[in-house]
Amino acid sequence: MKPPDLELFHPSKPGFRFRAGQVYRRKDLVEYFPSVDRDLGRFVQEGKLCKASQGLYYVPKKTPFGTAPPAEQALVAKFLEDDRFLLFNPSSYNSLGLGTTQLYNTTVVYNHKRHGKFKLAGMEFDFREKPSFPRPKQVNREFLLVDMLNNLDQLAEDHDQVLQRVQAKLPTFDAVRLQKAVKAYGSARTRRLMSAWEAAAHG
Template identity: 25%
Template sequence: MNSQAKAIEELISRQPENKVLTANQVYSQLPKSFSEQAFYQTLTRLTQRGELCHLTKGLYYRPRRSRFGVVPLGEQTIIDHYTENGQGMVIGYRLYHQHGLTTQISKNVEMLSNVLQENKKTVGNAKVSRLDLNFDDAICNAIATLEILQNYRNIEDINRQQMAEYMKKFALNYSEEAILTVLSHRKYKKSTIAFLATFLGFWNTKHTLQQYLSRLSAYAIPQMEEFYAST
């Protein structure tokens, strides 16, 4: 084994077990004189020996072993890789369920993340889309609300009372800066923006969302009585 291959193997051996490894990030830790071809040849060799597992293009992990064999990589480990430390968030049914809007939950996971180099990636049952934002609390709340409103009519077994409570809390703690930031990076339907504007108006929350809407258009959105019939 040549010195480069040995150094690469030693670097891989120091990586935590059962943690997602991005190949190009690991490669960047090596001296610039190291061959990229040699690096990936070493990864292939380690995978063939069972010292490394290949998840999907560019992603690997060092398997943890017990007396029963290899410990499978957990779903949460993949979620953490894309979402921890302000790198992303879960959307879709996992998000709706998290906020108590439905009892339904999907076996698949949908995420937005700034970690991706490509636009989309599938890792097992996880589907990730790239979004170049810092996912702080305000941004995550803004995205969550827009995702919920955009998909409102398609959410199975939706709890409208819980939805009403969620939107009241959002309106009373509204961050215009966060919403405008999200709208500048991710496209949402005009009807979704109109839906949000209607909720904000119901709670007398000031906003400037009219800039995205046309006064001549009638947007097909639910009436507030659907959520606040007794208010």
Template identity: 30%
Template sequence: MKITEYIAFTIDRFPKGYVFTYEDFYDEVKKKEAIIKALNRMADSGKIAKLSKGKYYKPEETPFGELEPNQYQVVKDLMEEDGKVTGYLTGYSIYNELGLTTQVSNTIQIGKNVVRPKLKRGKYTIRFVRQKNTITKENIPLLQILDSLRYIKKIPDTTIQKSTERLKNIIAELSGEDKQSMVRLAKKYPPSTRALLGAILEELGDSAYTEKLKNSLNPITTYNLPGASKALSTAENWNIK
């Protein structure tokens, strides 16, 4: 089978919106330059679409036009290394998914232990947020919630009160084990995040998890989160104003 035929056959088997590079074919075809030329020809002819230099995707056509890849596909290579998870979607990318806002942003934020300068990829600006905890597949949903608590003032098109109410509902659905893990992970977050998490857990009647959070805070420090007290009757106990 010719290189172009092999590439076309392989692409046909990719799901719509899947982002790929020449490396997706490299195990079978050892001619890197030939692969890149073939992919560029296919992009020029409209058979595939180009996301950014060296990155392509299989577009999905709808009655409303061509769909772009989802944000995970756009940045998946930045969140994994040698089969190990090294990053996760956070910030604007996750606020919408968690029901905290209806706004969709062209900025993709990634949590990583080691950050790097921002970059552009297609229409997206990709920024990195430092995560001090070890990142695992299991704790990513908890880190995303904690990040939302940390940056609650920056969630667009909403209020702190509404965001607090929504996050309270999300945390209420977690298992006791997850709540315990969240308290442990919160130790590496700023005091304001720990205070807000503590107030939410206390509001939910989960005081068994709050002692460690309370002990980690300076009792005379106050946290300025306007509107949080309207969603949490326990806000004052945690010096949240």
């Protein structure tokens, strides 16, 4: 059964509700609660709200195993105040069939606003400000390959072995999509690598 919303009334805005799983900024609640800091402190003490970070709160979701934080997507969107970002885990590189097997606990957030590591609702996020990145539905094998090469220095695997496997497996990737991904998202080093491999293939 879906847990009921917490109804918190304000004389000028009756029926305002904190909804389970939703994330709120303090500044968004000032108009509803004149003594906002006192009220937020009380809601946190009562377990109606949880503090995700400075000035950021969420309504915990009830599960058979206790309370749960909101979805990462909702948390990051409210933290950035922007929906233009890409949530990403480097473990995704393992799907490329290049022999990488390392699992990573880091959630990377490509975005246009913030850079650095932040803890939100007890979860670690690595925010990386980038000029361009694909939408989630546009992420494909070719983007993952380019992104892996961009971040080669951060991989736990042997870098030389990874590069050898990539060069050998290049024919398994879509050439047109790969070229577009390199042009749109590739670092200078990745572009040089791809140019060298292309020259070697036609040499």
